[in-house]
Amino acid sequence: MNEKMTPAWQEMGLTCQEYDKICEILGREPNYVETGIFAVLWSEHCGYKNSRPVLKKFPTEGKHVLQGPGENAGIVDIGDNQALVFKMESHNHPSAIEPYQGAATGVGGIVRDIFTMGARPIASLNSLRFGDPSDPLVRYLFSGVVAGIAGYGNCLGIPTVGGEIFFHPSFKDNPLVNAMCVGIVDHDQIRRGYAEGTGNLVMVVGARTGRDGIHGCTFASEELSEESEERRPAVQVGDPFMEKLLIEACLEVMKAGYVVGIQDLGAAGLTSSSAEMAGRAGAGMELDISLVPRREEGMTPYEVMLSESQERMLLVLEPQHVEAVKRLFAKWGLEAVVIGKVTGDGIYRIRDGETAVAEIPVKALTESPVNYPEQREPEYYQRLRRWRADDVPEPDNCTDVLWRLLASPNIAGKEWAYSQYDSMVMLNTVVGPGADAALLRIKGTPKGLALTADGNSRYCYLDPYQGGAMAVAEAARNLSCVGAEPLGLTDCLNFGSPEKPEIFWQFTRAVEGMSAACRALSIPVISGNVSFYNETNGEAVYPTPVVGMAGLLPDISKYVTGAFCDPGDEIALLGRFAPTLGAGEYLAFIHGIEAGAVPSLDLEQEKRVQECCRRLVREGLIKSAHDCADGGLAAALAECCIAGKLGADVALPINGRKDNILFGEMQSCIVVSCAPGRLPAVLDNAAAQGVDCRVIGAAGGDRLLMRGAADRGVLIDMPVEEMEKVWRGSIASFF
Amino acid sequence: MKFGVVVFPGSNCDADCYHVIDQVLEHPVTYIWHQEKKLSGVDCVIIPGGFSYGDYLRTGAIARFAPVMDEVIRFAERGGLILGICNGFQILLEAGLLPGAVLRNESLQFRCHDVFLRVENAATPFTNRYRQGEVIRFPIAHGEGNYYADPDSIKQMDENGQIVFRYCLENGESAAQANPNGAVGNIAGVCNKNGNIMGLMPHPERCCEEILGNTDGILLFSSLLQWWGFPDQKRVTA
């Protein structure tokens, strides 16, 4: 055999230019460990080398923002000396390889990002994407991911209160698993990942270090292929009990005032956490990795530095507190070991006992070079936009279509998944999973906290700019539907390979669309994560920016859900009713067509509709609110009926193709209901804010009846009880 | 009446139980750390839900050997009131303070949702404010709540009134589809022969406040007060 040897740096994913740059910085060639350190910190996953310039487009400031992007998580003020800490992160590749552990450790990682800021985690959400659930492999991934989220989150005692699931063939082998965690903290308890104070000590606490997950982060920065199937050992195994101990112990140590800086060991393990902490503080760091407690014998310095063993934290503290901190961790049965110190020379120095292992300027590690990948509008974009509905036959029996849509995995109830999550522990959950937004009380205050996670992969594929804007608008609308005002958002940007110009175009356009919506609705981006290389054998997933959003309700006793409440209540549409067949679930599921222009979104109009909805909720004028989304007005009304176990009788507001009016999708339109006596006030309010509001019928009875405008007869007639059976039973029927 | 909530490192409903006693019931309550060897003079011990020591071997198996459990067992022998909820119930079963054992849910899935329960014995210290046969709604949240005891034991327990709650339909009927985990005889909660120890899989502490949408659980806690001699509970909302 005379095979050409690939140099180590190339195997580790560095480019030729990057390697030259490293040699230039060091004034010499890096050794093996140093090369590994550069490779992980300059990878897209840690260093955001491709996405950074694009992410600068996001607005990140606002009156509530206490901490924007760049820390372990973002922070917004919620008044009363309290703040909300939140972030969302992807764990797509690990979940594709080993769904249970991949999802479980995804939850573990994001929870650590929250409590490392000093916050008590109070809620989890998730956004998931899978292929067609009739495929057994997809069901294996789906059930494994759900069980993993449940297995980890339930053990921690953090309620999983919401999220979304979407199925599409493009996610068949590369599911998306985006986990969000939200914590609450008093302002004076906020901690950050700063390695400050020359002479302060660096401590590693929690689980021992093993060989698991080495290269997890370069793994996340490449496409999945048959080879990656064989890399199973790279996936880490989570220990939620250990994490629970870590949460309690770390919060106790922080509360006692012993912590100068703290960060979890996530992607690229000890390497990224220590370098980032030193980088933020402009300090240097010296570590002796022979002191790191190990789970396995014979680990090399390289392995110790890059291990992604879970449930570990890095602490910086003043020397006089070491013993007290050790005692505190011992109370929780945890190891805490000093492994180094903060230095003032800006150098990242690693020793293994007396042997020097690495010596690199911190700045060089944390300020990775930036790429400006080429971008190109994909061929499909204009072609699919031009699609017209003329060739699609209008259905004869719309009731039958609605039956099928309610059973569509994307519209059907997701109870099969979320009833596996403990959604109630901590006694804050006022509205749990399955609603537009989850609602939590904030104990000791009259306030409520609304949370949601949203994205629309199909819209983003057909129009990344509008799709990105709609992800933000819809998340905000979901919060507004319960009556909450959005405070800030976190995002997970899931795309294919940035090295493909068409993919990078999708990415850039989506971020631009999101940014436009953020500005129009005054919602800053406070944290986030980019996941590229979501591809299998060269095929990218549908571009999927997911938005996690938090909002505040001043008085939690005044909230509404989507459920119709009482017979006789008036049902109205708030916002402009302008459905379109393009890009919708009806077209995809019933006709197998994914094409057409996405619904139009007027951000000014959106803003007014949302403000109006929030006001109507807060003033107690409406009893329910639910936005028209997948499956259009018919699906929205069906969901309101199912949630309220109450029928409705409505007449369609306009004429035209009946499938378009019933199932066509739109933005900025909310189904609301109110007591008849409140209707004049509701209409006045809407008119005063320049928002369309049109009564379409009333709640009551045990069937959903939808009549055509101008005597076109009954188009839909369904018993609510039967609808509920179909809608609730659909996902479970795959198993 | 003074309550103590036992805290294992993996307990995660400890703060919830504490909150209900302190904020809703408005009675004194204290945490009892699993390493402690004293119960600090409490009148009722609550063993809360969670994953005690990770529960990797069997739920509650290791917890029952915790230092605090010796004292809990002595307290039980003296007739002290002990309430085990979810993981707390599992620990009481492992400790032999209650008869039977739990297996994994028949679905093999963790389940979190509301269930309906029929009060089978309204004469215990834990249920005296309910009506015999009353149907109530409690949430469950467990992966291993599939109660099992051999047929002879079940028969005996039945005769002794030790079966306190059974899963049922909203109208009170026993039915397989009302059983969330496969428990034998739809059993959701049992007590010892003496009646001073009760364990149940559902979570009464999760349904004690209006804002959370359900107050069916508060009568369980006020039953304890009634038993202890506080007949006029201002918050009783029967």
Added chain:
Amino acid sequence: MFEARIHVMLKKVILDPQGKAVKNGLLAMGYDCVDDLRVGKYLVLTLNTADRAKADREVREMCDRLLSNPVIEEYNYDLQEVAP
């Protein structure tokens, strides 16, 4: 030094949902001669003693007290002398 290999199984009279699920999986894959399947636990532990009687006594005790629950489970084990 002894090594104990312990099998803990649900008692025969007790329904084993996990075993049932695995069995159904195998049947679905076409292994239609699968008759019965039960899932148990397998524990391997080493004991630092040269006294076989003591090792045997302690393993039995550990099984009775912690490693199995006699209400639902039964166990068996074998004990082998191994090089330290």
